[in-house]
Amino acid sequence: MPELGLIIEVVLIFIKVYIVGMILFMLPLPLTWLERKVAGRIQVRLGPHRVGPKGLLQPFADMVKLLLKEDIIPDKADRFLFKLAPLLAMIPAFAVFVAIPVGDTFTIPGIDYVFKLYISDMNVGVLYVLAIGGLGIYGIIFGGWASNSKYSLLGGLRSAAQMISYEVALSFAAIGVVMMSNSLSLVEIVKSQGGGFWNWNLFYLPVGPVWFLIFFIASLAEINRIPFDLPEDEGTLGSGFHTEYSGMRFSFFMLAEYIAMVTISVLAVVFFFGGWMPPIDPATFGIKVPAQIMSVWGIGWFIAKVVVFIYIFMWIRFTLPRYRYDQLMTIGWKILIPVSLITVLVTGLMRIFLT
Amino acid sequence: MSEKCKAKLINFVKKSVFADFIRGLYITFSYNFEGAMTLKYPDSEKWIPYRRFRGLHTLNKNSEGKELCVACELCSRACPTDCITVIPEENDAGRGIADRVAKVWEVDLTRCMFCGYCEDACPTTAVRLGREYELACTTLERGTRSRDELLLPQPVPEALTGGVVAKARFIRSADGIKVVAELGKVRQRKL
Numbered sequence: 001m002p003e004l005g006l007i008i009e010v011v012l013i014f015i016k017v018y019i020v021g022m023i024l025f026m027l028p029l030p031l032t033w034l035e036r037k038v039a040g041r042i043q044v045r046l047g048p049h050r051v052g053p054k055g056l057l058q059p060f061a062d063m064v065k066l067l068l069k070e071d072i073i074p075d076k077a078d079r080f081l082f083k084l085a086p087l088l089a090m091i092p093a094f095a096v097f098v099a100i101p102v103g104d105t106f107t108i109p110g111i112d113y114v115f116k117l118y119i120s121d122m123n124v125g126v127l128y129v130l131a132i133g134g135l136g137i138y139g140i141i142f143g144g145w146a147s148n149s150k151y152s153l154l155g156g157l158r159s160a161a162q163m164i165s166y167e168v169a170l171s172f173a174a175i176g177v178v179m180m181s182n183s184l185s186l187v188e189i190v191k192s193q194g195g196g197f198w199n200w201n202l203f204y205l206p207v208g209p210v211w212f213l214i215f216f217i218a219s220l221a222e223i224n225r226i227p228f229d230l231p232e233d234e235g236t237l238g239s240g241f242h243t244e245y246s247g248m249r250f251s252f253f254m255l256a257e258y259i260a261m262v263t264i265s266v267l268a269v270v271f272f273f274g275g276w277m278p279p280i281d282p283a284t285f286g287i288k289v290p291a292q293i294m295s296v297w298g299i300g301w302f303i304a305k306v307v308v309f310i311y312i313f314m315w316i317r318f319t320l321p322r323y324r325y326d327q328l329m330t331i332g333w334k335i336l337i338p339v340s341l342i343t344v345l346v347t348g349l350m351r352i353f354l355t
Numbered sequence: 356m357s358e359k360c361k362a363k364l365i366n367f368v369k370k371s372v373f374a375d376f377i378r379g380l381y382i383t384f385s386y387n388f389e390g391a392m393t394l395k396y397p398d399s400e401k402w403i404p405y406r407r408f409r410g411l412h413t414l415n416k417n418s419e420g421k422e423l424c425v426a427c428e429l430c431s432r433a434c435p436t437d438c439i440t441v442i443p444e445e446n447d448a449g450r451g452i453a454d455r456v457a458k459v460w461e462v463d464l465t466r467c468m469f470c471g472y473c474e475d476a477c478p479t480t481a482v483r484l485g486r487e488y489e490l491a492c493t494t495l496e497r498g499t500r501s502r503d504e505l506l507l508p509q510p511v512p513e514a515l516t517g518g519v520v521a522k523a524r525f526i527r528s529a530d531g532i533k534v535v536a537e538l539g540k541v542r543q544r545k546l
Contacts, residue, residue: 040391
């Protein structure tokens with residue numbers, strides 16, 4: 001018979017996983033609405049506004065439409081891989097969130113129980129996130145291959161090449177963060193940025209902003225968003241790897257894409273914008289605030305920062321045109337990787353001589 | 356440093372601080388505050404066209420209330436699609452400006468292409484293309500409009516210049532869908 005404390009821990013972990021999973025499943029609903037509204041705003045039109053007040057029920061209408069659509073599997077498709085691909089795209093996107101902290105701890109007053117605001121604090125969190133996040137590419141490649149359509153295959157190929165090129169730069173950016181924060185654990189990375197916005201990795205001058213830009217550009221490419229959305233280039237490829245998908249299978253791909261966007265926003269916040277740390281910490285001015293209030297306040301800041309990032313991703317999407325394939329490769333190999341190598345060197349020297 | 360070198364350097368600096376990129380983002384962000392230029396037709400707004408608009412035909416009367424049409428059938432002859440039917444009759448009761456009036460004046464809107472040749476042909480300015488443009492209907496009979504209906508006064512008076520967006524009500528009836536404009540409440544179109 002194990003101890004009661006252990007059982008409670010395990011049950012709590014299950015509950016946390018369930019809650020996070022449900023939130024992630026529901027997130028694409030507001031995000032599609034937001035994306036279309038942002039698109040409308042930027043293009044001087046209204047966006048969805050007929051279903052429900054301000055079009056808020058539009059995602060539900062879309063969901064019903066997708067559920068009712070016929071689930072088509074092309075005749076000569078590889079049936080097993082075709083069915084597997086959407087799941088392979090979706091599961092890693094969810095699994096990444098195991099390592100993501102939304103806050104530090106919350107001490108429940110009265111019973112003094114320390115509730116952790118993350119599912120697991122891995123000591124190799126950064127590595128885990130990058131590795132699992134990179135697995136999502138299998139879904140795209142399999143989807144492209146199994147559809148037995150040239151457009152899908154080309155989309156899958158492009159996606160594979162793009163992922164390989166930009167995974168390098170993204171990993172370098174992560175290395176930079178690890179060097180600046182001196183830890184691989186995401187919780188530790190955030191804690192190292194506490195105390196005020198001048199301690200954030202973004203303001204680790206002069207290399208912080210450079211790391212951020214490398215991370216930002218590489219992650220845009222990783223999550224296949226404009227200006228790097230070549231795998232689903234509707235102008236030349238139909239819609240790329242999901243050309244042949246319909247109904248729920250298609251929506252799984254969409255789900256994975258939106259969650260990937262959230263993941264990257266969260267990572268950007270954790271790596272460079274101090275996670276749940278408020279920009280100005282009352283403790284630096286000697287004001288005492290109860291720890292419980294601080295952790296709730298911190299979650300608010302975390303969500304606010306993530307929302308800003310999601311908005312920036314959408315904003316960029318409706319501002320920039322798509323890069324050509326060779327330009328994409330040039331940016332990846334000839335610019336981002338050399339720049340990140342130099343920045344690794346500079347960061348390393350700074351760590352040695354300045355601390 | 357030569358001019359060419361200078362230009363290259365400036366270009367490099369601009370590129371490395373993402374100058375054009377930021378300008379693009381600034382422009383798209385500023386559109387957020389412009390408001391939509393969407394015309395909410397047919398929900399709550401309707402476009403009032405200019406006078407030159409060629410919509411549904413109207414048959415006009417003079418200031419004494421007499422029909423201007425003398426049933427000369429010139430409109431029918433001028434019509435490239437043969438959609439106007441005119442049958443004349445004699446009438447001394449003073450219905451029209453002459454003793455010859457139209458017994459039947461019908462236009463088949465399913466064939467009409469709103470070219471305006473009937474207007475040009477008309478010697479008494481009786482037939483004019485008006486500003487009514489909601490002509491969709493559920494039955495084929497509604498595709499033909501006859502004299503009695505076309506003689507009715509226009510929903511948009513001639514005095515109004517048009518070229519504005521008016522508040523409107525959306526009405527669904529057996530005759531089809533109508534959007535009735537409230538001419539008092541108008542706004543300029545955003546450009």
